Amino acid sequence: MAEETADSAYHSNGSSPDEEAAERMEDEEQERLLSYWQSVGRGHQVDVPREMAEPIQQLTRNNNPQERQTIPFTLIQRKEKLGDLLYEKRQYGKAKWACIKMKEKQYEQSICLGFMKLMRYICEQNSSGLYLGITIPIVTIVHTNESQSEMRQSVTVAYYLPELLQDEPPHPFDSDIIIEEWPSTIVYSRSFRGITNEDSIMREINLLAEILESPELCLQDTFIIAGYTNPAAANRHNEIWFLQRP
Known part of the structure; x- marks a missing residue:
């Protein structure tokens, strides 16, 4: 019964619990990075819009020396x-x-x-x-x-x-x-x-x-x-x- 419930949950939203957790972590990382850049931007009298969240995250991930x-x-x-x-x-x-x-x-x-x-x-x-x-x-x-x-x-x-x-x-x-x-x-x-x-x-x-x-x-x-x-x-x-x- 438990297996059926878990299987039903997976098919109802299209993702497993592990995938949902990974998505939450990614969203949290994106919010953290955006918040940091917005804080820095305020110091330069610059508004960092929400549309910058994804580019900031992508650039951060690919910014290995x-x-x-x-x-x-x-x-x-x-x-x-x-x-x-x-x-x-x-x-x-x-x-x-x-x-x-x-x-x-x-x-x-x-x-x-x-x-x-x-x-x-x-x-x-x-x-x-x-x-x-x-x-x-x-x-x-x-x-x-x-x-x-x-x-x-x-x-x-x-x-x-x-x-x-x-x-x-x-x-x-x-x-x-x-x-x-x-x-x-x-x-x-x-x-x-x-x-x-x-x-x-x-x-x-x-x-x-x-x-x-x-x-x-x-x-x-x-x-x-x-x-x-x-x-x-x-x-x-x-x-x-x-x-x-x-």
């Missing part, structure tokens, strides 16, 4: 002083990027909202219907005035398409995301940690400008912030990139 694809580059030079690395000179090849322009009041708001849109593109909201995979760093193009004393509001958040997708990038469902091909570029890169906001970015720009022997060889009003950890991380690993003039 071994599965992240680092953007390839050729190291040209390492500049050190007393054993400390001051900066690296690198060459990045021509490549396709998924880009979105943002213009929020604060830089942190722009990168958080831009990153969430790119997350949805990465997590199946694209013409392939597949999870595209994480590449690092996620980069943000920022602009300053010519004197490098003030940062402009408009930024571009960009995701490097994995090598296997470079020839035929999946089409984004979000019309705000544009696939762009960037030319081969030489950059001067310096690492820093912590939050990225207007003050910390301007500080890093001025610091690298002082260290470089010939900063005039680089663009004076366009820079890149490379983020190796997501905006929800407490102690982020970042780089400031100066772009050598073509």
Whole structure:
């Protein structure tokens, strides 16, 4: 009789008790992750909507360091002083990027909202219907005035398409995301940690400008912030990139 009851229960809802328990655990994990991101978002004055729950969960599950694809580059030079690395000179090849322009009041708001849109593109909201995979760093193009004393509001958040997708990038469902091909570029890169906001970015720009022997060889009003950890991380690993003039 007990067996019949259990069998009837299984057929009435289409799942076994073990499957129901697994579904409950998955729902609880999704709620926990969403709640965490919403808490972080409030700290940046950003609202994380419920529709982000599934992309956040998918990105978290696939965020193993071994599965992240680092953007390839050729190291040209390492500049050190007393054993400390001051900066690296690198060459990045021509490549396709998924880009979105943002213009929020604060830089942190722009990168958080831009990153969430790119997350949805990465997590199946694209013409392939597949999870595209994480590449690092996620980069943000920022602009300053010519004197490098003030940062402009408009930024571009960009995701490097994995090598296997470079020839035929999946089409984004979000019309705000544009696939762009960037030319081969030489950059001067310096690492820093912590939050990225207007003050910390301007500080890093001025610091690298002082260290470089010939900063005039680089663009004076366009820079890149490379983020190796997501905006929800407490102690982020970042780089400031100066772009050598073509």
